[in-house]
Amino acid sequence: MRDVPANLSAALSDFVRHLRSEKRHSPRTCEHYQRDLQRLALWLAERELRDWAELSSHDIRRYVARLSRDGLGGRSIARHLSAIRRFYQYLLREGLARDNPALDIRAPRSGRRLPRVADVDQISQVLDAHPDDPLDVRDLAIFELMYSSGLRLAEVAGADLTALDMSAGEIRVLGKGSKERVLPVGSKALAALKRWLACRPAMVSTATETALFVSQRGTRLSRRSIQSRLARWGILQGASQRLHPHLLRHSFASHMLESSGDLRAVQELLGHADIATTQVYTHLDFQHLARVYDQSHPRARRRTTDRTGCEAEEGRSGQ
Structure with a gap:
């Protein structure tokens, strides 16, 4: 080494x-x-x-x-x-050590970091493009699919052509621990995939290539290429933050939970073995709900008297 x-x-x-x-x-x-x-x-x-x-x-x-x-x-x-x-x-x-020196050593605790997400308007700004170049058509299909179905980077890179069922609007992916799951694909992603599938035959090097997404050389697109293409795409589309694959996955999870409130369903879609992993998104969702509550609930605000003697409202956080 x-x-x-x-x-x-x-x-x-x-x-x-x-x-x-x-x-x-x-x-x-x-x-x-x-x-x-x-x-x-x-x-x-x-x-x-x-x-x-x-x-x-x-x-x-x-x-x-x-x-x-x-x-x-x-x-x-x-x-x-x-x-x-x-x-x-x-x-x-193997008889190459006398004891395990790390056995009782623990890592220092660190605060729980919430994943960064993009809001719906930011995602729309990035994905509402109409590319003509085959590589850009491919890239848009990748990004739409990742946001539509919450795919991990390894899952989208490893997806095969046969895993996609356009008529059913589903894709079969192999997640962590070699666990397979079938996920729905949204209409925007299906439309982007349809455009890519029309370009794909001209790019594959052999008829035996199974990858759904291929490079200019006609072979399976690497994870590193997807990362760099997404970062480039964000710059070209004027994104306000650096784009990376997990940002799309985090945004998918947060937006799904915000709209449905169904933690178990989001867990299944993400392929989390432990629901505690999915619960991090409830913290993101609560931040949004707390703002809505402060702005909307009549009992979330208390009344105070200003200098003129008139009543004024004060937010919950001011209590």
């Missing part, structure tokens, strides 16, 4: 191979473990520690402090610690 001393990288490579072959983890999961543990290995090399068995719980605490100084939040540090604990379980099994 690049820049990691050989005596540290060997065990790390074996661990990643173990995750891939024995535990059957996805390539992306293995990549995350490798990246996080490679960062630890580089830190060890800086401190001239040459063996994984030399690492102590005191060292782990210092490493956590380093991650915090580098700007990582509580959740990111918790992910790093989880990777270290898992790695040392493997090292103990």
Whole structure:
């Protein structure tokens, strides 16, 4: 592994191979473990520690402090610690460590960050375009689909042509944990997809290409390309904030919950295994509801007397 001393990288490579072959983890999961543990290995090399068995719980605490100084939040540090604990379980099994130094170390708490969303008018501004270029036709179809069905970046990039049922207005996607779900596709997205499907045959390199969205080379469009094309699209359409795939997914969830109030339905649409993950959107929705309440409910405002002796209303937040 690049820049990691050989005596540290060997065990790390074996661990990643173990995750891939024995535990059957996805390539992306293995990549995350490798990246996080490679960062630890580089830190060890800086401190001239040459063996994984030399690492102590005191060292782990210092490493956590380093991650915090580098700007990582509580959740990111918790992910790093989880990777270290898992790695040392493997090292103990292989006789390459005497204990698990991260076993009782906990990440610092961080405040719960609410996901950023775009309002309906902003989304309309971005998506109400009429492209002629085939690449822009493809991009609009991708963005409409992501907002219409709340797809993750990996889900839209991995979607196959056969997963889309235009007549039923549905798409079948493979989510986290290889769980499949069928989602409705809105009329605007269906219209954009229809225009893209008319352009797609001229772009595919072979008749055997299964990807719904392909690049100029005729192969499956990568996640990185979708990210960069969405950011570019936002700039061209004059968006007031940087556009990224999860912004469309967050906006879908927030707008659906605001309109329906059905948390369970939004959970199913998003593919969340735990409803607690979906509940973050209730906080966003409550902010909107609180403003409406303050403005509309007759008992949300109390009456005060101004200097002239006339009654005046004061908002709930002023109580």
